[in-house]
Amino acid sequence: xxxxxxxxxRFPGFSGKWEQMKLGEVVEIKDSARISNTLWVSKGVPYLRxxxxxxxxxxxxxxxxxxxxxxxxxxxxxxxxxxxxxxSGGKVGVTYHKxxxxxxxxxxxSILYAKTSKSNKLSGIYLKAFFSSxxxxxxxxxxxxxxxxxxxxxxxxxxxxxxIPSLKEQxxxxxxxxxxxxxxxxxxxxxxxxxxxKQGFLQKMFxxxxxxxxxxxxxxxxxxxxRRKMGEILKVNSGRDYKHLQQGNIPVYGTxxxxxxxxDKLSDEDAIGIGRKGTIDNxxxxxxxxxxxxxxxxxxxKGKNDLLFCYSLANKIHWKKYDESTGVxxxxxxxxxxISISIPTLEEQMKIGNFFKQLDDTxxxxxxxxxxxxxxxxxFLQKMFx
Numbered sequence: 211x212x213x214x215x216x217x218x219x220r221f222p223g224f225s226g227k228w229e230q231m232k233l234g235e236v237v238e239i240k241d242s243a244r245i246s247n248t249l250w251v252s253k254g255v256p257y258l259r260x261x262x263x264x265x266x267x268x269x270x271x272x273x274x275x276x277x278x279x280x281x282x283x284x285x286x287x288x289x290x291x292x293x294x295x296x297x298s299g300g301k302v303g304v305t306y307h308k309x310x311x312x313x314x315x316x317x318x319x320s321i322l323y324a325k326t327s328k329s330n331k332l333s334g335i336y337l338k339a340f341f342s343s344x345x346x347x348x349x350x351x352x353x354x355x356x357x358x359x360x361x362x363x364x365x366x367x368x369x370x371x372x373x374i375p376s377l378k379e380q381x382x383x384x385x386x387x388x389x390x391x392x393x394x395x396x397x398x399x400x401x402x403x404x405x406x407x408k409q410g411f412l413q414k415m416f417x418x419x420x421x422x423x424x425x426x427x428x429x430x431x432x433x434x435x436x437r438r439k440m441g442e443i444l445k446v447n448s449g450r451d452y453k454h455l456q457q458g459n460i461p462v463y464g465t466x467x468x469x470x471x472x473x474d475k476l477s478d479e480d481a482i483g484i485g486r487k488g489t490i491d492n493x494x495x496x497x498x499x500x501x502x503x504x505x506x507x508x509x510x511x512k513g514k515n516d517l518l519f520c521y522s523l524a525n526k527i528h529w530k531k532y533d534e535s536t537g538v539x540x541x542x543x544x545x546x547x548x549i550s551i552s553i554p555t556l557e558e559q560m561k562i563g564n565f566f567k568q569l570d571d572t573x574x575x576x577x578x579x580x581x582x583x584x585x586x587x588x589x590f591l592q593k594m595f596x
Contacts (some may be wrong), residue, residue: 216228224376233450237325243286244318245262251273255278255315257273259316259321260299260302267306292307298322307334315474322362324337333375334384337378343592345595346370349372373595383594386590387591394580408566435554439551442512443513444520449476455474462503463506465490465505476501476502477508478499479510481510482519482521483495485506485529487541495521
């Protein structure tokens with residue numbers, strides 16, 4: 211176990227106390243100028259604002275010419291390879307470690323950058339990891355000013371406390387967290403691809419507007435799908451207040467998902483939850499027994515219809531189109547009942563429902579893995595910094 215001047219977890223071969231310093235003592239932190247939109251061009255050197263840094267990548271679409279960049283760089287300087295950029299306005303503390311020589315310019319008052327490329331005491335890869343640590347995130351939160359739009363300015367940035375081990379140990383720590391970040395990014399990309407794949411199948415495995423057969427179909431199924439009204443295949447039931455109930459093991463669901471557990475139920479039948487008020491475009495598959503609050507309808511199947519198919523159908527419907535309010539989004543039983551849909555035979559419904567269930571299960575598994583990785587990173591961040 212480490213003392214207050216060394217971390218709880220450490221790589222083998224490293225010992226001794228870490229030096230407690232202020233960020234401005236070990237690296238120069240720089241601001242830049244704001245460049246008028248009259249000088250923005252369609253392509254050239256990226257001109258970055260705080261909203262242009264996300265998940266350690268540049269997502270901006272603003273550019274300045276090489277001539278403008280050179281002119282402003284001569285006046286104020288510009289980020290170089292191994293410098294760490296961090297947002298100082300809006301969502302503060304988002305970082306970008308510049309690992310190449312490509313020129314960029316950052317908007318003054320929106321992004322600051324630490325000249326780790328010129329520091330002999332601090333590496334950019336370590337500083338990036340440190341920015342995610344509980345110590346630094348808590349400091350940024352307390353040192354930021356502004357009620358609606360936050361600002362983390364040069365003065366508090368320079369005063370930020372930072373533990374300094376040797377450069378060799380810094381790089382070990384930085385590389386370790388970079389590997390975790392790369393794995394998280396990979397899983398996030400896989401999850402995004404799966405979610406896009408699901409959306410693609412939802413478009414192709416249900417008939418398009420005005421058509422009676424889908425573009426993609428399981429082998430052995432032919433014939434047109436039947437036009438029906440939603441009220442013919444699903445019964446819309448109302449949720450109720452739960453505050454009179456005791457604690458128990460029956461889940462209560464609201465428009466945002468699971469809320470708590472109580473000792474009574476509204477349904478013994480699996481159902482589809484859809485918002486009556488507020489979030490009306492987030493269908494949920496509800497496993498009985500359950501209770502739903504009064505802002506969440508629950509829909510049960512009528513006749514010989516497959517619930518998993520109906521849930522996939524609910525994910526395809528553009529619910530906001532049926533919003534009846536002028537303020538908070540709202541749905542009524544009547545508007546849901548009247549929605550025109552197409553359905554195949556029960557056998558084909560079951561095939562489609564099971565297909566999307568497997569896809570949803572895979573997405574849920576990837577989400578759990580991603581959440582577990584983020585928790586692992588969080589735990590290491592707590593134990594690997596003083």
